Amino acid sequence: xxxxxxxxxxxxxxxxxxxxxxxxxxxxxxxxxxxxxxxxxxxxxxxxxxxxxxxxxxxxxxxxxxxxxxxxxxxxxxxxxxxxxxxxxxxxxxxxxxxxxxxxxxxxxxxxxxxxxxxxxxxxxxxxxxxxxxxxxxxxxxxxxxxxxxxxxxxxxxxxxxxxxxxxxxxxxxxxxxxxxxxxxxxxxxxxxxxxxxxxxxxxxxxxxxxxxxxxxxxxx
Ligand code: C5P
Numbered sequence: 001x002x003x004x005x006x007x008x009x010x011x012x013x014x015x016x017x018x019x020x021x022x023x024x025x026x027x028x029x030x031x032x033x034x035x036x037x038x039x040x041x042x043x044x045x046x047x048x049x050x051x052x053x054x055x056x057x058x059x060x061x062x063x064x065x066x067x068x069x070x071x072x073x074x075x076x077x078x079x080x081x082x083x084x085x086x087x088x089x090x091x092x093x094x095x096x097x098x099x100x101x102x103x104x105x106x107x108x109x110x111x112x113x114x115x116x117x118x119x120x121x122x123x124x125x126x127x128x129x130x131x132x133x134x135x136x137x138x139x140x141x142x143x144x145x146x147x148x149x150x151x152x153x154x155x156x157x158x159x160x161x162x163x164x165x166x167x168x169x170x171x172x173x174x175x176x177x178x179x180x181x182x183x184x185x186x187x188x189x190x191x192x193x194x195x196x197x198x199x200x201x202x203x204x205x206x207x208x209x210x211x212x213x214x215x216x217x218x219x220x221x
Contacts (some may be wrong), residue, residue, distance in 0.1 A: 004048030005213050011049040012088040012138070013041050014081060014095035014127065016056035018074040022119065023106035032096035034058030036143075036183065039205035040092055041066045047209055052088070054080050056095055074098050074124035085131040088138040090216055093128035096145075100124060132162040139216045141165045147172040155188050165189040165215055167208060189215050 015037020019027040034055060042063040045051045051066040054077055062068045069084070071077045074097045085091050100121035110117075132140040142163045144154040147170070154168035167185045184198040185208065196207050 002046065004046075005217075006044060006090075006209075007048035009049045009089040009216075010052070010087060011041075011044040011090045011092065012052045012054065012081070012084050013037050013044070013092045014054045014056075014077060014097075015041070016058040017096050018056045018077055018098045018124075019072045020074065020098045020101040020124075021072075021105045022102050023108065023110045025109050028098060028100075028102065029057075030096050030098065032056070032058075034060050035181065035201050036205065037092075037094035038063055039201045040094060040209065042202065043205040043209040044090075044092075046206075047213065049090075052084055054084065054095070074101060074127070078125045078127045078130065081127050081131055082134070085134060085138055086136055090141070090212060091128075091131050091138040092141045092212070093131070094143055095127070097127055098124055126161065128163065129161040139164050139212070139219060141167065141212055144168040145171040150186055151188070151193075154186065158188055164219065165212060187211055 016034030017030045017032035019029045021027050038060050041051050041053045045063060045065045053066050053068045055068055055070055057072060069080055071080055101124050103120040103122045128142045140163050142161060144157050144166055146153045146168055150168050150170050154166050158166040167187045169183055169185055181200060182198055183201055183204055185196040185204055187194050196204050
């Protein structure tokens, strides 16, 4: 029989990229596939949790038994995450949120001219940091994609954003990170760390959900 340590627990996961509109027909985005977030949703569901996926635009099927809320922009994801997080036990921020959005979205399609064009970009809200600073906060897990000094930058990020745990991957190595099926993670929490060696995103997700469950139980008991 399958072990279901997260039965009765509500787990919310952000996944995929965000799309930041430029005008009615154009946007700025990134190469995130959503695979890791969706794998985590499946793993949390298999562990018995009630899972809500807050998903940017991806071409993946909704994992069996998970609730999915589709969003496009970082601001939509932010608003949805704050609502859902207040009734969550565990919040995992796996989305590749665009750091900037277009300041002034054109209402009509922008016409080309022979001149240069400038877009003014403004900062998007930090969703996981906002969830971690809620008065009634869930156990909060973030991700970090680094190209160097992975441990130092990840631990710094964990402290700055007030996370309970952070999973870091080295995106400098060509076979991990965005839009690939395999990855490796270095996971940190306040008083420990663990390396999850290269494996499929689903295997890593299963292991990460186990680690999160252990730390969550440790912190809430
Ligand atoms: O600061 P950085 O983008 O490296 O942090 C990555 C972590 O923060 C990920 O967990 C990501 O989902 C989350 N994040 C967020 N909102 C943002 C930017 C990042 O939730 N605007």
